[in-house]
Amino acid sequence: MWRATALTLFPEMFPGPLGESLAGKALKQGVWSLKAVDIRAFATDRHGTVDDAPFGGGAGMVMKPDVLSAAITEASEPGMPKILLSPRGAPFSQARGRELAQGPGVLLVCGRFEGVDERVIEAHALEEISVGDFVLSGGEIAAMVVMDCCVRLLPGVMGEPASASEESFEDGLLEYPHYTRPAAWSGPDGTERHVPEVLISGHHGRVAEWRMKQREEITRRRRPDLWARRRAASGNEEK
Numbered sequence: 138m139w140r141a142t143a144l145t146l147f148p149e150m151f152p153g154p155l156g157e158s159l160a161g162k163a164l165k166q167g168v169w170s171l172k173a174v175d176i177r178a179f180a181t182d183r184h185g186t187v188d189d190a191p192f193g194g195g196a197g198m199v200m201k202p203d204v205l206s207a208a209i210t211e212a213s214e215p216g217m218p219k220i221l222l223s224p225r226g227a228p229f230s231q232a233r234g235r236e237l238a239q240g241p242g243v244l245l246v247c248g249r250f251e252g253v254d255e256r257v258i259e260a261h262a263l264e265e266i267s268v269g270d271f272v273l274s275g276g277e278i279a280a281m282v283v284m285d286c287c288v289r290l291l292p293g294v295m296g297e298p299a300s301a302s303e304e305s306f307e308d309g310l311l312e313y314p315h316y317t318r319p320a321a322w323s324g325p326d327g328t329e330r331h332v333p334e335v336l337i338s339g340h341h342g343r344v345a346e347w348r349m350k351q352r353e354e355i356t357r358r359r360r361p362d363l364w365a366r367r368r369a370a371s372g373n374e375e376k
């Protein structure tokens with residue numbers, strides 16, 4: 138069973154959205170497990186202090202190394218990747234999600250306040266992961282992002298095993314547009330919009346070709362960074 142452990146000051150936030158839909162069903166079925174460890178339970182004073190003012194001054198509070206470290210030590214398991222959610226971390230990706238999904242699980246440390254004492258990161262060799270170039274108020278939602286990405290990649294979680302491989306980012310391209318019935322639909326502006334002809338042609342080869350063209354066009358327009366990387370990669374293959 139794939140095991141997720143979240144270290145957090147707000148254990149009641151879990152499973153939250155991960156208790157619903159695909160991830161929730163898989164959780165109930167025992168495809169994966171989720172444990173939320175309350176960092177505050179490791180506080181050593183009677184007030185349950187978990188943070189303190191930063192050395193060197195400045196705004197905000199910092200999570201205390203002793204308390205957080207005790208929580209990490211208690212929750213750690215040999216061979217389990219230890220991750221700190223952090224805006225400073227390596228950008229999370231589908232590729233990293235896939236790697237993590239293939240392992241035993243993940244231990245996710247959720248920061249709060251200004252962040253955590255640097256020495257904890259060093260001492261526990263935490264891998265820092267960011268979910269994007271913006272700042273959240275805590276690591277919990279970021280941890281759920283990582284868990285959700287991994288869980289839907291676990292065997293048996295998604296309806297159709299093939300549906301993951303054609304998705305955005307799996308091969309460096311964004312997804313093609315989707316359509317379903319009715320074939321002609323009038324939107325709020327009264328304009329009748331039709332499904333692209335090729336999709337109702339029943340011609341699998343042409344459908345595949347059209348979809349690939351769409352993926353390339355959408356990626357080129359919306360994500361020049363992905364497009365450039367893909368072009369560079371295929372260039373290298375040719376050499």
Ligand code: SAH
Binds near residue numbers: 253268269272279
């Ligand atoms: N002072 C920090 C921001 C702290 S936000 C800075 O300037 O970088 C509080 C906590 O929210 C962080 O410790 C981290 O655990 C989480 N967090 C905020 N933004 C995040 C992001 N983009 N990715 C992952 N975790 C994030």
